[in-house]
Amino acid sequence: MTVLGIETSCDETAAAVVRGADGQGTPPVILSNVIRSQIDEHTEFGGVVPEIAARAHIAVLDRIVAEAMAEAGVGFDEIDAVAATAGPGLIGGVIVGLMTAKAIAMAAGKPLLAINHLEGHALTARLTDDLAFPYLLLLVSGGHTQFLLVKGVGDYERLGSTIDDAIGEAFDKTAKLLGLPYPGGPAVERMAREGNPKRFALPRPLLDRPGLDMSFAGLKTALRNAAEKAQPVDEQTARDLCAGFQRAVSDVLAHRTRTALSLFAERFPDAEKVIVVAGGVAANSEIRAALDDACRTAGARFVAPPHRLCTDNAAMIAWAGIERLEIAARAGEILDDQSVAPRPRWPLDETSASLLGAGKKGAKV
Incomplete structure (x- = not known):
């Protein structure tokens, strides 16, 4: 499985291409992992300004995706899916990344995988350390x-x-x-x-x-x-x-x-x-x-x-997409999340009661 990942949940614009293990002893590999920080845009405010972050994502995301694909040496016809952060995060940034990923997936005829940003962090060690x-x-x-x-x-x-x-x-x-x-x-x-x-x-x-x-x-x-x-x-x-x-x-x-x-x-x-x-x-x-x-x-x-894989990045999003694709393939299922909506809140554990309350946007934690 080879997946293009896109991450725009906060103030890093990122795209990456990751290839999974081949089942014959070859481990997964990060073919590219391009990250563009927005520190300069937010420094004068002493923190991330959501609208500025969203506009910065819009300005550079197409170029970041092109860089990631070129560095990986693959074309859109050679990837198996597009994975993108669908939440949680600053909603403006999440929208930019998810809508871009939907457009790429639709144009390339590939499935779209909506990934929880926190799941990307949760599964990274399986990419880097083959953890069970x-x-x-x-x-x-x-x-x-x-x-x-x-x-x-x-x-x-x-x-x-x-x-x-x-x-x-x-x-x-x-x-x-x-x-x-x-x-x-x-x-x-x-x-x-x-x-x-x-x-x-x-x-x-x-x-x-x-x-x-x-x-x-x-x-x-x-x-x-x-x-x-x-x-x-x-x-x-x-x-x-x-x-x-x-x-x-x-x-x-x-x-x-x-x-x-x-x-x-x-x-x-x-x-x-x-x-x-x-x-x-x-x-x-x-x-x-x-x-x-x-x-x-x-x-x-x-x-x-x-x-580099602890802070926000797109390699972890692509890897989470591969994990989900492989499960679906074993079950004979076809995944495609084109209908999914971006979510500002999205706890990994959706069964436990929220510690900090909930509202129309969902549980805070």
């Missing part, structure tokens, strides 16, 4: 922070989630509070490298409670209070605040990871204990190190895809 089901997933991004049990393609169970801010959002707000440049996550990490994480006593929210839910809004408030007490905030104070914040987040994730691995071992005593970390925040080196250490302590395997 079941396994744990820690999804940490700008909009999502969740522990999920990945039991199969399309079979996901939410075990715990943030009850307020996602980690990426908390990083961005911390950066903005301290006057650091956009994007906030990398800026906080750079400052933290030269900071003292023990100078400020910041909380580790919810660790006195059972379960896997998390909270980061209170940590962000504690950091603001500490900054106000330390006025004026000089360069070293800012570094120390970043280091303390990053260490607190890492401690929370490591603690919850150990709990999640214990739960996984109870549920699947005969399965290998594995946890996958995915999403943009997974690129943070201290968080990765804390999770790796937690896994070693628990006797578990820690899997983190390459940084």
